[in-house]
Amino acid sequence: MLNEKTNIALNKQIALEGNASAAYLAMAAWCERQGLKGCALFFYEQSAEERMHMMKIIHYINEMDGHAVIPEQEKPRADFDSIQELFQAVLLKEKEVTAAIYDLLSISKESDDHSTTLFLQWYVAEQREEEAQIRTILDVIKLIGSGGQSLYFIDQEVDKINKEKAKEESAEELEAENY
Numbered sequence: 001m002l003n004e005k006t007n008i009a010l011n012k013q014i015a016l017e018g019n020a021s022a023a024y025l026a027m028a029a030w031c032e033r034q035g036l037k038g039c040a041l042f043f044y045e046q047s048a049e050e051r052m053h054m055m056k057i058i059h060y061i062n063e064m065d066g067h068a069v070i071p072e073q074e075k076p077r078a079d080f081d082s083i084q085e086l087f088q089a090v091l092l093k094e095k096e097v098t099a100a101i102y103d104l105l106s107i108s109k110e111s112d113d114h115s116t117t118l119f120l121q122w123y124v125a126e127q128r129e130e131e132a133q134i135r136t137i138l139d140v141i142k143l144i145g146s147g148g149q150s151l152y153f154i155d156q157e158v159d160k161i162n163k164e165k166a167k168e169e170s171a172e173e174l175e176a177e178n179y
């Protein structure tokens, strides 16, 4: 059974993950409008991942006999000045999510809630990976520079990340099948 404080904090996390999913969907649509197919695919996938993060928390709360609340969704930002500004906004969002996960961990540890502490470990690793990935993309943008032709190469680099991620995911699926 979850204590009330942890249940409330987990519900806040549901809202954060859901808002991240909507924000990335809006970013995907913006990228698609700019003809940045690689970046659009990256954010469509990212949006689906954030939804999965949200769903995992909903199922966890219910499994622990708590009460999962589905929140109202914030209207996501639909326009950006540049691809660099967009990815900087993503990094800020991910840092906010990481900070919230750390706060949740402090709450679960305070109340000796070992189950929630264990559950959150997956999110700690996920956040580390996500932040690192966005920093890598920001480094690439810095190296290539901004401007018309640069956008083409930035998009190609992001698409390489899409392909690496797809390869990793199918390897993980194969490993799970053979386990």
Ligand code: FEO
Pocket (backbone or CB within 6 Å): 017, 020, 049, 050, 053, 094, 097, 130
């Ligand atoms: Fe689930 Fe990227 O935060």
